[in-house]
Amino acid sequence: MPPQYDPTEVEPRWTRTWIERGYFHAEAPSDRPPYCIVIPPPNVTGRLHVGHALGRTIEDTLIRRARMQGFEACWIPGTDHAGIATQVVVERALREEGIDRRELGREAFVERVWSWKEQYGGEIVEQIKRMGASCDWERERFTMDEGLSRAVRAAFVRFHEAGLIYRGERLVNWCPTDRTGLSDSEVEHEEVEGELLTFRYFLTEGSGSIQVATTRVETMLGDTGIAVHPGDDRYAALVGQTVTHPFDGRQILIVADHHVDRDFGTGAVKVTPAHDPNDFDIAQRTGLPLMNIFEADARLNDAVPAEFRGLGRYEARTAVRDALEAKGLLVKEERPYVHSVGHCYRCHSEIEPWIAGLQWFVKVSGLAGAAKEAVLDGRLRFTPERWQGPFVAWLDNLRDWNISRQLWWGHRIPAWYCPDGHVTVATEDPTACAGCGSTELTQDPDVLDTWFSSQLWPYSTLGWPDDTPELSFFYPNAALVTGYEILYLWVARMVMSGLFLVGDVPFHDVVIHGLVRDQQGRKMSKSLGNVIDPIEMIDRYGADALRFSLARAATGGQQDIPLSEEGIEAGRNFANKLWNAARLVLRAFPGGAPTPPPPDRLTLPERWLLSRHQACLVAVDAALDEYRFADAALALHRFVWSELCDWGLELEKGRLHGTDAERSDATQVLAWILERTLRLLHPTMPFVTEEIWQRFGIGDSIAIATWPSSRPQQADAAAEASLTALQEIVTAIRQFRAQHHVPTAHRLEITVGVPDSEQAALRDLSERIGKLTGVSTMAIIPGDSPKAEGVVRIGVADGFVEIPIAGTIDLDAERARLSKRLAEVDRDLERAGTKLANEGFRTKAAPEVVVAEQDKVTRLGVERDQLFAQLGELG
RNA sequence: GGGCGCGUAGCUCAGCGGGAGAGCGCUCGCUUCACACGCGAGAGGUCGCAGGUUCGAAACCUGCCGCGCCCACCA
Numbered sequence: 001m002p003p004q005y006d007p008t009e010v011e012p013r014w015t016r017t018w019i020e021r022g023y024f025h026a027e028a029p030s031d032r033p034p035y036c037i038v039i040p041p042p043n044v045t046g047r048l049h050v051g052h053a054l055g056r057t058i059e060d061t062l063i064r065r066a067r068m069q070g071f072e073a074c075w076i077p078g079t080d081h082a083g084i085a086t087q088v089v090v091e092r093a094l095r096e097e098g099i100d101r102r103e104l105g106r107e108a109f110v111e112r113v114w115s116w117k118e119q120y121g122g123e124i125v126e127q128i129k130r131m132g133a134s135c136d137w138e139r140e141r142f143t144m145d146e147g148l149s150r151a152v153r154a155a156f157v158r159f160h161e162a163g164l165i166y167r168g169e170r171l172v173n174w175c176p177t178d179r180t181g182l183s184d185s186e187v188e189h190e191e192v193e194g195e196l197l198t199f200r201y202f203l204t205e206g207s208g209s210i211q212v213a214t215t216r217v218e219t220m221l222g223d224t225g226i227a228v229h230p231g232d233d234r235y236a237a238l239v240g241q242t243v244t245h246p247f248d249g250r251q252i253l254i255v256a257d258h259h260v261d262r263d264f265g266t267g268a269v270k271v272t273p274a275h276d277p278n279d280f281d282i283a284q285r286t287g288l289p290l291m292n293i294f295e296a297d298a299r300l301n302d303a304v305p306a307e308f309r310g311l312g313r314y315e316a317r318t319a320v321r322d323a324l325e326a327k328g329l330l331v332k333e334e335r336p337y338v339h340s341v342g343h344c345y346r347c348h349s350e351i352e353p354w355i356a357g358l359q360w361f362v363k364v365s366g367l368a369g370a371a372k373e374a375v376l377d378g379r380l381r382f383t384p385e386r387w388q389g390p391f392v393a394w395l396d397n398l399r400d401w402n403i404s405r406q407l408w409w410g411h412r413i414p415a416w417y418c419p420d421g422h423v424t425v426a427t428e429d430p431t432a433c434a435g436c437g438s439t440e441l442t443q444d445p446d447v448l449d450t451w452f453s454s455q456l457w458p459y460s461t462l463g464w465p466d467d468t469p470e471l472s473f474f475y476p477n478a479a480l481v482t483g484y485e486i487l488y489l490w491v492a493r494m495v496m497s498g499l500f501l502v503g504d505v506p507f508h509d510v511v512i513h514g515l516v517r518d519q520q521g522r523k524m525s526k527s528l529g530n531v532i533d534p535i536e537m538i539d540r541y542g543a544d545a546l547r548f549s550l551a552r553a554a555t556g557g558q559q560d561i562p563l564s565e566e567g568i569e570a571g572r573n574f575a576n577k578l579w580n581a582a583r584l585v586l587r588a589f590p591g592g593a594p595t596p597p598p599p600d601r602l603t604l605p606e607r608w609l610l611s612r613h614q615a616c617l618v619a620v621d622a623a624l625d626e627y628r629f630a631d632a633a634l635a636l637h638r639f640v641w642s643e644l645c646d647w648g649l650e651l652e653k654g655r656l657h658g659t660d661a662e663r664s665d666a667t668q669v670l671a672w673i674l675e676r677t678l679r680l681l682h683p684t685m686p687f688v689t690e691e692i693w694q695r696f697g698i699g700d701s702i703a704i705a706t707w708p709s710s711r712p713q714q715a716d717a718a719a720e721a722s723l724t725a726l727q728e729i730v731t732a733i734r735q736f737r738a739q740h741h742v743p744t745a746h747r748l749e750i751t752v753g754v755p756d757s758e759q760a761a762l763r764d765l766s767e768r769i770g771k772l773t774g775v776s777t778m779a780i781i782p783g784d785s786p787k788a789e790g791v792v793r794i795g796v797a798d799g800f801v802e803i804p805i806a807g808t809i810d811l812d813a814e815r816a817r818l819s820k821r822l823a824e825v826d827r828d829l830e831r832a833g834t835k836l837a838n839e840g841f842r843t844k845a846a847p848e849v850v851v852a853e854q855d856k857v858t859r860l861g862v863e864r865d866q867l868f869a870q871l872g873e874l875g
Numbered sequence: 876g877g878g879c880g881c882g883u884a885g886c887u888c889a890g891c892g893g894g895a896g897a898g899c900g901c902u903c904g905c906u907u908c909a910c911a912c913g914c915g916a917g918a919g920g921u922c923g924c925a926g927g928u929u930c931g932a933a934a935c936c937u938g939c940c941g942c943g944c945c946c947a948c949c950a
Contacts (some may be wrong), residue, residue, distance in 0.1 A: 003910065118880055130894055189947080196950085213950060227950095261950080269950050278948045339949060386879065390945065393878080397946085484945080519887060521943075541912095552898080555888065559880050559944065562887055573912040580910035587909080634889080634897075648910075657908080731916090738904070738916040771907075772915095831894070840930030841893095849931095 007542025010691045023457035024134045026074030035071035036474035043082035050516040053534040055452035057547045058481045063661045064683035076461045078141035083450035084346045087409040118824045132543045132686045134831035141461045143453040150462035152411045153427045164363045171280045174354035175344040176298035180406040185489045193336035201243035213265040218316035221304045222293035225271035230256035247305045255286040287764035359404040365498035368395040383627045403449040410447030455493035477507035514560035545571035546683035557628040575688045582692040585670045591697045594672035599667040604761045606650035607719035612643045614714040654768040656798035676708040728796040733773040740810045747776035753783040754799040782824045821869045830861045
């Protein structure tokens with residue numbers, strides 16, 4: 001084994017081998033219990049970013065552990081066609097060739113997207129493989145492949161038959177850049193600094209006027225009414241009258257509607273039904289007409305006066321303002337005026353509420369009840385739990401889901417129309433109208449929201465709508481791992497549709513992780529230059545390093561996850577540490593299954609290591625069972641580095657260099673511990689653990705080895721106590737050396753006092769301790785022996801260390817050390833004294849706490865006397 | 876407007892009733908026979924602020940201040 005672990009050589013080899021040998025393939029049905037996770041399908045044209053890397057790390061940790069625990073572990077990978085995102089990417093590429101999508105025509109364009117997908121798509125799949133993800137690649141799916149397309153149609157038809165999908169003309173969230181409608185969930189609201197203008201409309205009859213306020217003054221060109229509150233005395237007389245539009249002379253009716261807030265602004269609202277959802281509702285209630293003033297690209301259309309036609313919405317805003325001012329109608333301008341504006345989640349353009357013709361909607365409220373019930377009765381659990389509240393609140397406030405997208409890339413809506421206006425909805429392309437038998441059918445030109453197919457993912461990938469063995473065996477999935485940003489967009493819809501279409505929740509546990517950010521908590525963005533490219537990190541430090549650092553950072557407490565290159569470097573160092581521990585342990589290991597010697601041949605460090613290893617296992621199991629990945633990583637790091645390497649191996653080196661029998665015993669027990677630790681670590685760091693594990697020659701792959709079982713009998717409190725005492729002795733000597741600048745070359749002759757019960761163990765290890773501390777001879781005497789002459793005595797638990805003064809110590813340094821310790825002792829004594837003097841404490845605190853405090857006083861008192869004596873000796 | 880999370884060592888975070896921890900960074904010393912991607916020692920903290928509960932609070936409660944996020948038909 002080389003002294004440095006080299007992931008660049010190891011990782012590609014194992015990635016290939018694991019897949020070739022089919023370890024990750026799962027069968028259904030199986031004698032083993034099922035454990036299934038689906039990957040949140042990334043966009044085909046996407047590249048792996050750290051957010052994906054985090055999700056995949058978590059999923060792989062769960063899946064690999066489940067596989068080792070004996071589950072039929074199935075992790076289904078795949079990609080999403082991602083309607084808008086992909087279409088936009090391909091459109092941009094075409095534009096660079098000077099081609100417009102509309103010139104190309106629908107069919108040719110869609111073909112181009114497919115070939116784009118074949119050529120450039122799927123890179124992300126290769127990147128996921130590089131992470132070591134143990135997906136069942138034989139089950140890889142794409143949301144637009146044949147089977148999943150069938151599932152989409154089946155779902156649409158079933159929803160439609162149940163009356164949960166309908167067609168209607170409503171205002172939709174229109175993105176003028178992508179030229180498509182969006183669902184409410186795809187609109188991101190953001191505070192912007194805008195303006196609030198107040199202007200006046202003159203009454204048609206008489207000379208009176210009414211003032212209205214707006215943040216979007218250009219929409220007044222499409223005003224068809226003014227609304228006031230029905231109980232508002234100020235305007236009661238005006239309801240039913242009209243005002244005259246200043247630019248085109250239209251008569252606009254003043255109506256009463258409860259929606260109006262009397263206290264806001266002037267208490268009168270301009271009503272633009274075709275361009276504002278509230279106004280649309282008011283118009284529905286009061287019968288005001290709709291007047292559309294925008295083209296699809298948010299330029300003013302021919303419905304507006306000639307002077308404004310063709311202006312973009314922002315130009316129009318200024319133009320209308322100026323025109324109002326010119327007519328003396330502008331009353332007030334407030335600027336900046338902060339308010340919330342919806343933006344497209346893909347291109348970030350401002351959303352334009354617009355009537356985009358007949359659209360298909362899912363009546364989600366009809367599905368929400370069952371989803372809420374599943375949460376409340378515990379079939380669906382959230383980790384962290386705090387997401388349950390927002391999830392239920394969201395379900396309680398659902399509006400219908402617009403699923404029509406005016407795009408070409410996606411699942412075409414399975415609805416056909418005949419010239420008489422009948423609608424035929426079917427899973428197979430119909431030959432005749434279901435209403436009148438007409439053969440003149442045209443399919444709806446729109447495609448479905450990309451999330452319509454994503455919501456089917458946990459069961460469409462298992463073969464739904466067919467009743468496949470996979471579906472009955474692996475559904476519901478064990479867990480779903482995702483970021484909170486798509487909780488509503490995706491997770492909620494999977495739950496609702498799964499309950500309705502399949503009859504059960506799609507998964508039991510929703511594991512929600514934060515957004516990966518940089519170390520200052522900023523979002524990673526190209527413009528900030530703080531993007532960490534996971535593939536670059538894998539190249540530089542290895543996949544295990546990246547995975548470990550992500551797991552280590554993914555604590556439950558905070559909302560987001562800070563990641564830095566230094567953190568990944570630390571992961572790399574850890575992999576190397578493990579590698580070197582293995583080098584040491586396996587140097588004399590003959591191979592085969594490690595067999596620890598019988599208990600009576602175990603040394604103290606060995607019993608201690610077994611005990612610590614058991615504690616580590618318990619901690620790792622508990623942490624992973626509860627999705628506390630950081631805690632699991634931390635426990636393993638602590639055990640391997642601080643316990644196994646810093647103490648265990650250091651103390652065992654004597655035996656590793658000892659007689660054949662000693663070496664054999666030590667190697668076997670250390671190898672036994674190491675091998676089990678590798679298995680515990682394998683789900684988090686698959687590559688380095690596999691590479692080391694191969695040295696044992698006990699199986700084909702650690703990936704299909706058995707998860708270590710708990711050995712409670714190995715917990716050894718006595719060994720832990722003894723070793724802690726020993727650590728104190730070693731540390732005391734090292735501290736002394738450092739404080740007095742005693743070079744290691746200067747061998748010390750010391751005396752150690754310990755209770756009789758500890759003497760044998762200490763004697764066994766004295767040589768090793770000597771090596772660790774530069775001590776040549778170590779006399780061992782009872783812990784209560786009086787202090788010798790001419791030595792410095794350092795107190796440790798139940799004993800002391802005595803180091804001769806002659807030739808070793810720096811008197812000033814020693815005085816400083818003693819004084820400092822004395823100050824600490826005094827402070828602690830005073831604290832404890834006050835506490836014990838408090839009657840409340842003595843009577844109300846737990847008795848053992850009081851006793852511990854009294855013991856402390858006794859102990860500190862003795863130490864204080866000794867410190868004084870030594871200070872006196874030094875003069 | 877409603878809700879959530881977070882303010883603990885220079886940085887990132889654990890701790891969540893018995894008087895404070897890790898990793899990284901920093902300082903000092905080490906070619907100690909696995910590892911300098913290392914070993915040893917050390918410095919560094921009125922645990923955001925103010926009240927309250929308690930014998931005892933970083934931890935529990937209330938209020939305030941700061942930072943971040945989610946939801947909402949704030950004309």
